[in-house]
Amino acid sequence: MEKTMRLTAIIVLYEISADTAQTICSLQAMKKTAAWAMIRQIHFVIFDNSKQAQLVPTQLLPNFEYYHSQRNVGLAAAYNQALAIAVQQNSDYLLLLDQDTKLTPSYLAELFTAVTAKVQPIAIVPKIQAAGQLISPIRAAQPFKVIPVTSGYQNEVTAINSAACLRVDFLQQCGGFELQFPLDFLDYWLFYQVRQTHQPVLVLQSQLMHELSVMHTQSISTARYQGIIRAEWLYYHRFQKISSWQYWRHVWLRLFSQLILKRDFAKVKLLLKWMIRRKPSV
Template identity: 35%
Template sequence: MENKLVMTIVLYQSEFSKTPSYAYIKKVISEKKSAYLFIYDNSQNAQDDELFYLENVCYVHDGANPGLAKAYNAGGRYLREVHGDLMLLLDQDTLLDESYLETLLGLPLDKGVGAYVPIVSSHGRQISPVFSDKYVGRKSEFPKPGIYSERLMSINSGTVLPTATLSSIGSFNLDFPLDFLDHWLFWKIHQLDKTISVLDHHLVHDLSVLDYRAINSKRYESIISGETLFYKKYDQDKFYNHRKHLLLRTVKQFLRVKNRKIWRRTYLEYRSLMKGK
């Protein structure tokens, strides 16, 4: 018997039909009765697509653009409505491999596993998952496929959460509407003493925040605010490392990033945390 899988994809100013995995998702949704699709559209204007009229598809438009956490909470409610087993988190910029969904539908579920995650690459290099027992940075190490009790962190897109995990978490933390929601999620799963299963599937994701030269000031404000909140309130053991990292990042940004507002914002955050130590 196949798992009931709910794919929750969040859109922003992008046509669903032009997302990288559209054709693959369309095929699975059309052929598999146990596959469901929940689309939360944060775009300014609502859109239409032939898939939106299928019985196992739900489309929600929210022009207020509240980010990811609210969208995932709505996806969780839909999962409960259809009595689903797994929720797959997806970003509009993620390209699924051609067997990932079939694997999830037939996956033997383990009660001890809090999340199933793929191996994700961006611009030719692996970015997720990473071991997160230490401060996550460019020197972080990557796990191979397998089940881990050690702390791991994976980006949201591609992550698969069993219904039991979602029930234990309660809801996605609205204090992280966009950035660092993934860090909070896997921190929370670790607090539940759940393992993480790294699947032998490779996804490609366009992660623009890898390069500070390509980030505008508004998005960077979201990133740095999410970082500080996470390390001050949740993963507190790494707060000192975070503060030190901000100073190092300030120097690198000063030398490499043309947008001077970026390095100044980092330095202001560093000074703020030093005053409050």
């Protein structure tokens, strides 16, 4: 008998109307396709980090619940809320989605095949393309380098959060998502935890389009940039530990990039102040 698939998915929103978010629009576009039958089997959690709550149309998705956090608690807290709901729903997997990923029927078909197989992977990820580049999943053993991996079962990889699907029992064993990484580097921490199990990640053939804000640091506020620096320092000093030389070489290259190429002097000042202290002041 074919296994009944139980899947909870979380979509995190920030300052955008739910019915205009690309992720949700891509799901709605599948209403008249065979993929809609799969979508109807997913329990969606819409977690809104916007300043104001919104009235979400009941027909937005077949099966969803809406939560709002005026404080903008980030991703980790939102994911933990969804994990608790996934446990209540007896879900086998939790699917992570942000607002800027364009989902496709082929991705959903591959995903459902994987989660209903006799041997269920600990983590399932698609290939993600942003700004014309394959950015995920990549080789974890090459910090600060984007080296994409091929489809199939792969070891030692890192992937972005959006469209990654993980076993609920594994996430429970981790104690949920790490609140030390409320937003940035949460995906690095997550796949570091996957690697500690010595189980491979299933990389799907499907490629999804995604808008990744951190690819364009000029558009990032100094507060967000400071958060990225803090999270990066924390991750490479407490989890995937690398040599001091390797880390500080990367920091100097980042400084020169901000100074010479991007001429973003606010971020240069922040980096210099931080480098003198030798630790993020956040």
